[in-house]
Each structure stands twice: as structure tokens, then as C-alpha cells.
Amino acid sequence: MGGQPLFILSEDSQRTQGRDAQSSNIMAGKAVAEAVRTTLGPRGMDKMLVTTSGDVMITNDGASILRQMDIEHPAAQMIVEVAESQEDEVGDGTTTAAVIAGNLLAEAEDLIEQDVHATTIVEGYHEAARIALEAIDEQVLEIDVDDDILAQVAESSMTGKGTGNLSPDVLAETVVETVRRVDSEDGVKRDDIHVHAQVGASSSATELIEGIVLEEEPLHDEMPTTIEDANIAIIDVDLGVRTGDIDAEYSIESIDQLNAAIDAETSELRETAQTVVDSGVDVLFTTKDIDDRIAAVLADEGILAFEVKNRGARQVAGATGAARVGAVADLSEEDFGQADRVRTETYGDDDLVFVEGGATAEAVTLFIRGGTEHFINELNRTLKDALDVVTAALDSGEVVPGAGATEIAIADRIRSAAAGIEGRKQLAVTAFADALDVVPRTLAANTGTDPIDALVDLRAAHETDGRAGLVTDGESVTVADPIELGVVDPADVKREAIESATEAATMIVRIDDVIAAE
Secondary structure, three states, X not given: OOOOOOOOOOOOOEEEEHHHHHHHHHHHHHHHHHHHHOOOOOOXXXXXXXXXXXXXXXXXXXXXXXXXXXXXXXXXXXXXXXXXXXXXXXXXXXXXXXXXXXXXXXXXHHHHHOOOOHHHHHHHHHHHHHHHHHHHHHHOOOOOOOHHHHHHHHHHHHOOOOOOOOOHHHHHHHHHHHHHHOEEOOEEOHHHEEEEEEEEOOHHHOEEEOEEEEOOOOOOOOOOOEEEEEEEEEEOOOEOOOOOOOOOOOOOOOHHHHHHHHHHXXXXXXXXXXXXXXXXXXXXXXXXXXXXXXXHHHHHOOOEEEEOOHHHHHHHHHXXXXXXXXXXXXXXXXXXXXXXXXXXXXXXXXXXXXXXXXXXXXXXXXXXXXXXXXXXXXXXXXXXXXXXXXXXHHHHOOEEEOOOHHHHHHHHHHHHHHOOOOOXXXXXXXXXXXXXXXXXXXXXXXXXXXXXXXXXXXXXXXXXXXOOEEEEOOOOEEEEXXXXXXXXXXXXXXXXXXXXXXXXXXXHHOOOEEEEOO
């Protein structure tokens, strides 16, 4: 090469290597985790997120916060993916997973400064994660996961979140009832649970609807507002004058020809409307358009009709058992779905249709009420998390102590196992245990308790009683057995948090070269 330098990257590329790259990535991951740390627990604080267009979100849901943040750093984005993965798999524990991932990175940074190689840290973290999963299995309570336990799971998930003037225990009963409605021998059909948020009234007006709720209005003002024991049809075709695929022009030379054309069009519309009427349908949903003149005829015949999107049609089909039909002439009773009642209601400027009951109905809807848009959105997120964790607990039948007790037990188990691990990997295993202490320490800090004192008391109580968590009764914070106070979490939430946090942290630690190209 004659001593000339070899340029592989373009002049606009930027490259960071070695300790600088590791430090940059770890710092970014820690910063993201720190952003949601103060939202953890029943006394966690809320965050206000303001978009460039001025939209405001107020929440303490970790996944929602991270999703709305405009994060560009690729390593930081991995922490966001931890929260998203946690939410997709079990619905709750997103903040816990992100905070653990951030603290694993912080512990790894200290080890790197002590010249512990990244590969050793990764091996130690994976070994510690395996021990942690075994410890979670040991913490699973040997009890039947009945409705009382499920209510405790839901209440633990909702405590400290936006529930308005309804206490979490009241909403917890509604959540359990909702999940039980879609429980079957094959497990909970979570997709059959819908949540509809509607501004107006107080949160105490929240109710469970046996069926679905759609934001649609009748196609004609004279259509009935309520139909009992309804035959329901879904069609995927326009109800109007048929048009060809070829552009054509017709020359009309007299008023008689014009009248004849109008009469032919009207006759065709009446024939289409009469076909619908003769089929015996009571409520018609279409994913296409209905001509106003046909809608008027249907109104005269007492038929309720709506134009819905494809998603709405799927919901109606799933809730009523109706088959989707591609032609009006094909409408028959065999394709009809059934509902005990279909009714329309107006809430402010919004028109809603309720499709309730029916022999084949499987879907249920939590109809949420609240006074403001911000509050109702937060209540929506809160109830969805509660529905997810109750589903997880019911499907697996496994729950563990909450309030930081499980994390204390896991950390203790890992430290005991670390003594039998040789070499520098032992340092990484011990660091993993120290990282898990972030959960009880953060719970303590968010309640105004000294984190160090709380951690010492928790460890002492764990050694003495075998189980101890940081429990609040709304006024004071004490170290106690969380089971006695009904603070429990699904075991799957803990497992997923450990696994996803470990994967993200080890992936970030292994990066020693960052190349940014234009």
C-alpha cells in the first residue's frame, strides 16, 4: 500500500470504539431507565408528555411513557423495546423491566471500570438470570388462584394509577368478572375483551357490557333506537345504484327519457331495499356505503343500519356469530347473528351503538367513563394492564408476593449461589443481585422512605420471616408480609422482566464499536 492509509468508511461517518462506545451506550440506557424510575410503585409519580403539536399525555405507565418519548439513541431504544416486550407478553411490569435493565447496565459499567471483560459480565448475567428464574419458581405460592386472588392481582396492578373516585378494589372485581366471562377450557380469550373509553359522567359509571360498543350512528334519523332479540347481518357490498367499470355517457333528449332513467334508478334502489327487508334482518352492518334512499326505506321498515369499518365488522361478527356476506341476494337466516338487544345512545357529540347478549355472544366490553380526556385515557391504560395481569395469572395459575418481596428473595438466592461460582464471573453474578435491589429501593424512595434503611429492614425481615415486602396502606409504609395484605403479582410478570432486562443489558454491554453513517 506504500504506507498510504486505507479508508473504508465515508468521510461523513462517525465511529466510536472501545470503552468510549460502551460508556456511551450504557449511559444512554441508564438515562432512559431513570426517566421512568420515579413512576414505580403505588406512590409513583406521573409524567406529563407534550408533543410538538401540543397534545398532552399524563401517565405513570412505563411503556406509554417510553413509547411517546422521542428517543433516537439506538442503545436507549433497546430499553424501550424491553418495556414494549414486557407489555406485549404480560401487559404489566414495564417500568420494573426497564428499571432493572438500567441498573444492570450501571452495575456492568462498574465492572468494566474494574477491568472485568464484557464477555465475562454477559456470562455472569446469564447465569444469574437462570438462578433468578429458579428463585421465582420457589416463590410461587401454593394456593388456588381463585377470584379473591385474581382480585388481589388486579388491585396490586392498579394501586397508585389513575382510577378516579373508584377505589382499586371495586374496579378489581369488575376486571375479574370481565376476564371470567371469556375464560374457557382453552384458556382466557383475551382478544374477546374490548375496552371503550367515553368522556362524561364519573368513573363510578364504568360498567361491564356483555357484547361490544362501536362509535357509530344510525344512517337515518327515523331508525329505531332499540331493537330487542335482533337478527344481525353483515354485508361487504355497496347498497346503491349499480355502476359499471367502464366510463360511459348517455344522451338524454327529452324529459320523458330523464324521468324514465330516474324511475329505473328508483326501482333498482327499491328492489335492493326490499331484498334486505324480505331477508328478515333487524340490524344491518355494512363495510361499504348505503344510499340515502335505501336508508330511508329501511327506516320505514324499522330496520337499524350502520356503516362500519372492517375492524368493526369483525367485532360484530365475533360478538354475534354473524357471517359476512358479499351480496345482498345471498342474505339468509343462516348468515344472521343474534343479539339480545341492540341500542344506540348519544354522549355529547358522540353516537354509540351497543350490541348486547345473544346465545353465541363471546365478546365483552369494559365501558369506561370519566370526566376528562386525560383521566379517561389513563384509566383506559390502567384497566388494560389489570386485564392483562389477571389473564396471565389465570392462565398460568401462578402468583408470587409483590411489594418488592420477590426481588429481595431472588437477590438473596443469587448471592448464596454466587459463592460457589469461580473466577471473575462471580463478580457479575453478585452484581446482578445488587441490580435487583433497585426495585425495593425505588419503591422506598417513591414513598418518601430512606432507601438504604428500607433495604436493610427488608433483608433482615426476609432472613427472619422468609418473606417481606414494602407495603403501604395509603397512609404509612411498613415492612410486612405482602401476602397478608393481598399484594401479589403473576409469576410470569417477574419472569418476563428478568428475561427481557437481561437480554437488553447483555446486548448493550457487548457493543464495543458504534459506526454512524450518513
